[in-house]
Amino acid sequence: MALAAFSTATPPQQDQEPAQRRRSGIALVLLLPGVLYLVLFFLTPLVSLIITSFQAPVLDGDIGQYQAAFRWENYTEAIGEYWPQIIRSFVYAIIATAAALLISYPLAYFIGVKVRKYPLLQNLLMTLVIAPFFISFLLRTLAWKQLLSDDSWFTSSLKAISILPPDAHVTGTAFSVIFGLTYNFIPFMTLPLYSTLERLDVRYLEAGNDLYANAFTTFRKITLPLSLPGIVSGTLLTFIPAAGDYINASQDFLGGADTSMIGNVIESNFLVLQNYPTAAAMSVVLMAVILVIVGLYVRRSGTEDLL
């Protein structure tokens, strides 16, 4: 199944027979396209991005004209100006990841463990989880903008039953941005969780039950640690793109003036202000912070002391 692509299991170890050198030769040849691809489309742009992030404006030049330099102030200025957006990005991403985990875990558990006896139903439910991918990300987010807009039936009914005050807005708030992020990344959380939970051996749960652990303790001590690989990959697949997302927080979609994230800053600097060095510096900052957070997270969850 295609879902295996999200599998977090360690790949089967290749048997290494020293006699068969030819095989490793073939392996190198087979790796070549991948390596070339990475050099061309990942390493080159990355180097170019870092070079751009240190560029200085050309004196008396036009807007958007820059020359090679080592202007590290680009970074301090960018961080100094945009620190609220940086912090907001990670706060939104963390909340959205947590919300997606809370929604996806029971869902993945239900599909992966509870309906295991009915493979047809299991496949149908997984198809439903992936179904949103058949419609464009932008369209779906726009649909939510309409649904949450001030004069939609949804918002007005909430106002009618006094859940929302009459002058409230939903779109343009932190809530709608986080809601959009959560909604859009739920499949990325559900798939890896499902692939770990689907392989969860229920005999361990029976053993836990037999050894005086009630349902909650069995979950905390057995199910949760055994599904940790799925939780780690699901949260990473959600958190990383969510932190850099600029669609949900954009004012054209679910965001407002005071909900912009790093992605929106980079977008406006690149496309509107033509301030390429600042945009590049922000991209590098985003990447660095994500790398540090992910690195710490993976190291921490690699030990059983996490729980």
Next chain:
Amino acid sequence: MPKGAFAESGADLQLVGIKKRFPGFTAIEQLDLTIPAGSFFALLGPSGCGKTTTLRLVAGLEEPTEGSILIGGRDVTKTKPFQRPVNTVFQSYALFPHMTILENVAFGLRRRKIADPVAKAHEALRLVELDHLAARRPASLSGGQQQRVALARAVVNRPALLLLDEPLGALDLKLRRQMQLELKSIQTEVGLTFVHVTHDQEEAMTMADTVAVMNKGSIEQMGAPEVLYELPATVFVANFLGQSNLFVGPVQETGGDTIGVEITGRRLTVPTSRAQRQSGVVTVGVRPEKLTLHASEEAIAPGSNILGPGRVTDVSFSGVSTQYLVHIPGAGTVVVFAQNMSAGPTATLGSEVWVAWDAVHTFVLADDPPADGKFDDDTDTQMIATQARERLLTELEEA
């Protein structure tokens, strides 16, 4: 189960009118069973006879469709597995892969808030001689070691009732024998009630005080291993617990200490105390090792039951003994185990022989003899094994 305290001693187990239906089939027809406290009880039967289901019902992992389960006099039918004073050694061991051996063993103690779980876990690991591996993970242990950890993990809780679900199935013969002895000594040492499920009749007989032979969802016969072997009640028990030579014939003579049954025109005598049915057509049986082969009828001691003449159709040597198959017209093929007391074979292939045995070894089964005088295929151990193999092969092909 109360927290913070061990069970005082083993408890008795009572199954009253248990029935278990799964969608599409009935696993247990009707089961009434009492296992006294402190005993080593074996539930013996071929695969699919309902023995594992019985164990899961007792552990609380399945709910009975009907009937009730009492442990130490207390009805636990409606309680959850973690509330029952029962621990299971699973067939798959089910050791938690993310915990060390020590944490696996201490798991139950910690849940019940028993004082000093680590020391008690070490003690249990010493009992199975694996304390030096306490810091390892289950994946780095061999099958036999994992099995011993599973045992320690269950025994450490001192459950009133310890359930063993074919725990020795994955071990090789030598380790199996060793573990059988260890299990038996642990049971005697700690005085718990053990319920052992197995399809290995030798294992059941060597370890258990009481054996219940299960077939098709109900218990065929229950008793001490010697009694079951000496006096099987049904064709199934006679063939599943060891091998038997069975003959069908009418009772000709009753009264007194013996009854007489006519088989192939000969009169077989059976002690009345060993005849579980004393009129009409009955099934007479005798164990193969009780039989002797004779080249002529005259040499046979008086008071013996004799069948023959027949022809030796197969001779297979197995070290301690030699197995002969003798075809006797009208009585079918008779299996004879002859101890290799002297050098050279007792009989050769194709030779004409008489089969004789001391009349006191004869028994008469309690169940109805088959109408056509032929025994069902599925009551023969070899046939059960062949059928199981065929089923497995078709399953594999389908998969």
